Amino acid sequence: MSAMILVVEDEPAIRELVVLNLQQAGHRPVVAGSAEQALALMREALPDMILLDWMLPGMSGVELARRLKADKRTRDVPIIMLTARSDEQDKITGLETGADDYITKPFSPREMNARIKAVLRRRAPQMAGDAAEVAGLRLDPATHRVTGNDRPIELGPTEFRLLHFLMAHPERVYSRAQLLDQVWGNHVFVEDRTVDVHIRRLRCALEATGHDGLVQTVRGSGYRLSAHANS
Amino acid sequence: MSAMILVVEDEPAIRELVVLNLQQAGHRPVVAGSAEQALALMREALPDMILLDWMLPGMSGVELARRLKADKRTRDVPIIMLTARSDEQDKITGLETGADDYITKPFSPREMNARIKAVLRRRAPQMAGDAAEVAGLRLDPATHRVTGNDRPIELGPTEFRLLHFLMAHPERVYSRAQLLDQVWGNHVFVEDRTVDVHIRRLRCALEATGHDGLVQTVRGSGYRLSAHANS
DNA sequence: CATTTTTGTCATCAAATTGTCATATTGGCG
DNA sequence: CGCCAATATGACAATTTGATGACAAAAATG
Numbered sequence: 001m002s003a004m005i006l007v008v009e010d011e012p013a014i015r016e017l018v019v020l021n022l023q024q025a026g027h028r029p030v031v032a033g034s035a036e037q038a039l040a041l042m043r044e045a046l047p048d049m050i051l052l053d054w055m056l057p058g059m060s061g062v063e064l065a066r067r068l069k070a071d072k073r074t075r076d077v078p079i080i081m082l083t084a085r086s087d088e089q090d091k092i093t094g095l096e097t098g099a100d101d102y103i104t105k106p107f108s109p110r111e112m113n114a115r116i117k118a119v120l121r122r123r124a125p126q127m128a129g130d131a132a133e134v135a136g137l138r139l140d141p142a143t144h145r146v147t148g149n150d151r152p153i154e155l156g157p158t159e160f161r162l163l164h165f166l167m168a169h170p171e172r173v174y175s176r177a178q179l180l181d182q183v184w185g186n187h188v189f190v191e192d193r194t195v196d197v198h199i200r201r202l203r204c205a206l207e208a209t210g211h212d213g214l215v216q217t218v219r220g221s222g223y224r225l226s227a228h229a230n231s
Numbered sequence: 232m233s234a235m236i237l238v239v240e241d242e243p244a245i246r247e248l249v250v251l252n253l254q255q256a257g258h259r260p261v262v263a264g265s266a267e268q269a270l271a272l273m274r275e276a277l278p279d280m281i282l283l284d285w286m287l288p289g290m291s292g293v294e295l296a297r298r299l300k301a302d303k304r305t306r307d308v309p310i311i312m313l314t315a316r317s318d319e320q321d322k323i324t325g326l327e328t329g330a331d332d333y334i335t336k337p338f339s340p341r342e343m344n345a346r347i348k349a350v351l352r353r354r355a356p357q358m359a360g361d362a363a364e365v366a367g368l369r370l371d372p373a374t375h376r377v378t379g380n381d382r383p384i385e386l387g388p389t390e391f392r393l394l395h396f397l398m399a400h401p402e403r404v405y406s407r408a409q410l411l412d413q414v415w416g417n418h419v420f421v422e423d424r425t426v427d428v429h430i431r432r433l434r435c436a437l438e439a440t441g442h443d444g445l446v447q448t449v450r451g452s453g454y455r456l457s458a459h460a461n462s
Numbered sequence: 463c464a465t466t467t468t469t470g471t472c473a474t475c476a477a478a479t480t481g482t483c484a485t486a487t488t489g490g491c492g
Numbered sequence: 493c494g495c496c497a498a499t500a501t502g503a504c505a506a507t508t509t510g511a512t513g514a515c516a517a518a519a520a521t522g
Binding site: 004045171172175178181218219220221224226228229 | 383
Binding site for chain 2: 478479480481482483488489490
């Protein structure tokens with residue numbers, strides 16, 4: 001759920017708004033004020049997605065999209081166009097240039113996130129915030145709700161994020177360091193053993209519906225969420 | 232799938248980006264801002280792979296690669312070159328210096344990970360994180376699970392690593408010293424005979440599904456994992 | 463501002479793992 | 493066949509590792 005997203009938008013106010021929303025949605029926004037600046041940034045590294053304003057000073061968004069789609073190296077980066085016009089003709093033109101989706105201003109954060117999610121899901125399923133279900137245990141990031149066999153389960157914020165991450169990557173073992181990076185954030189200074197405690201709290205909460213057990217310990221390696229028995 | 236990867240790159244922004252992606256891919260990045268710093272770091276410990284920027288202040292990346300390939304101690308560390316130029320001539324030069332692969336900027340995280348994995352698969356299969364299967368015996372590093380004919384097998388950490396290494400290099404004999412280097416780590420002081428004990432424990436565990444015969448003793452040389460019967 | 467939740471860390475306990483040794487087996491060879 | 497070296501095996505004590513309960517600081521809540 002953490003994608004690097006390049007925002008190309010000349011209006012500082014809108015840019016900030018978009019960046020804020022992206023951050024809140026857990027993404028890593030990178031900004032460019034012009035098409036030229038965007039090209040310069042992309043010379044170094046490619047983002048996972050581009051939010052591109054239709055109207056830009058200098059090279060227009062349409063032109064930039066056309067260029068990017070013409071270059072074999074940048075062809076595969078998904079593009080979502082932002083535009084003030086809702087003209088049907090523009091929409092067609094926009095999609096013809098190779099944009100993956102199209103948002104007309106004014107747009108709500110909700111709409112923006114939904115469309116980003118949709119495109120990400122198409123390109124990289126693991127980054128979209130879909131509800132996950134494993135063996136009767138269900139977690140919905142949208143409603144921030146967890147149920148075990150349809151019975152509600154209460155979780156603290158950290159336990160929720162932890163379970164969310166584990167359920168998004170079931171059957172896979174993660175070391176404490178990896179979990180700290182993914183769930184806590186790769187900049188915090190926290191003791192490795194702290195993960196143990198939160199795992200225990202998580203298990204404790206899941207015990208009510210008998211879904212502890214899904215959270216398995218892999219001695220010497222870390223933890224895993226799995227539907228298969230551990231014996 | 233946890234390799235220690237040395238990133239040699241002078242541009243802090245790109246360095247951070249690369250480090251972030253490596254961490255997310257489960258690797259352990261170590262950074263150096265210059266060729267000199269890289270050499271100093273490698274005096275202490277050798278990484279499993281080097282991501283090396285072509286252009287560096289002071290000693291260039293090409294020169295560093297040349298040096299590393301000239302030193303017997305560092306010769307075998309795989310190198311992936313990062314460069315802004317996509318010039319074919321440069322590519323040839325780069326590969327001539329001994330680089331194992333070559334990535335031209337701008338590169339997507341996806342591409343970088345794919346190339347790293349490819350090189351790891353070639354040079355150190357047990358680190359590529361691929362599941363291995365030999366004669367119905369299956370080991371998956373990602374889930375940290377071992378099955379024999381689809382029946383689960385329990386292994387301690389050391390036995391797991393031992394089997395993992397053997398399965399990544401089947402049909403090959405390894406001396407006790409080599410196994411100690413590869414499975415235990417080339418810095419630990421452990422008795423040679425200890426390998427025997429762990430081989431026995433491994434065979435013991437595999438016996439449950441009749442796969443113990445795969446671990447063969449080569450008298451006077453060491454051990455081997457082979458699907459073929461032991462004459 | 464008082465109260466409740468959440469969080470990170472520690473000390474301690476139980477269990478699993480590990481390296482080594484002593485002893486038993488095995489295989490090769492004269 | 494008998495000897496020797498190499499390997500297998502069983503036992504064991506030291507060490508690691510994970511689980512758990514308690515606790516105080518920090519953050520959220522009203």
